[in-house]
Amino acid sequence: MGAKEENYRHLGETMIKKFRKRNIDACYCASKEEAVKKVLEMIPKEESVTWGGSVTLQETGILEALKSKGCRMIDRNEAKTPEEKRQMYARQVLSDWFLMSTNAFSADGELVNIDGNGNRVSLLIHGPSHVIVLAGMNKFAPTLEDAVRRARNVASPANCVRLGLKTPCAATGICGDCADPTICCQFVITRHSRHDGRITVILVGEDLGY
Template structure:
């Protein structure tokens, strides 16, 4: 990223931090993914219980690897035993100290906009874990909620369906098919316009592009 865009992101982040604060959400800015990883680790005290939702952003930033190597009580949803009721793992994640995720988009006024399939990522954004850390690159900012939803359908869902090998129309064509079949991952739309519990949600804005 060139110096001009980096300066732009730094200046914009100051405005966004104030917008998020008005909504009861903490926010901070990091130039790079490496800095974001360090910032996230600093937010979580040693010994904390940590879990996460599916996110290319936190993987690409090296955050999951760092958590696994750190002194944390990890609640990994992939550790669900064969035949185990999935609600058991969900209940463990619900009680975590920290939930890590990204956001599909956010507005310049500080709203988080997300779409999910089963809702097992977004349910923890809404309630449950004591703290939620949202790592998102600055390029996911949109003008408003409608444009955020459009961004998700056009830019986030198709590559995610390809990554997850989900046979949706958008995976095949690259364009949203407004599908309603069993395979669709666009089932739940969640707009976080305010955190009723102040400081529960922290958004880590990153100058480098991450995820979709």
């Protein structure tokens, strides 16, 4: 095990304790393959699964693995009209499991997320019976302020480039604090889970996503 991997493991063990103080379940997986195995163990075959947009989920291949397992996948991209999108969102709200990553997490165990329409963060806040947050250790930030800064200056510019959005940050790589109605409309800080066992953070000892 290299120094970086060992440091991630130590940091992961520390963060598990921090998350649990906030009533957020957490575990550490050394690799994305181990994380996928963990998620497959957690989610029963007969239950419904939906997810928010996430490069991390794509990089791990977890959605394909769950589909192969036979889970009922609720894919928002299948909706073609505004009415279908509304109906799909209603199905997502009532789903058994919601998968996402996070833009950052602080050393105190707070999750920081930026969203445009708010559908991703709204499902984190309320609705699905269970939420799994799959996060590479590169999402760590020492303080809440650093976590917000990371979300604005690392995650958001990269996602704007990925989505082909013509925003100041996509051109400069730095948050321009603009008023454009893009992916930075909603800032959500999750500092505590009110419901026991609802949110689980799976920390992965790799650099994943933005």
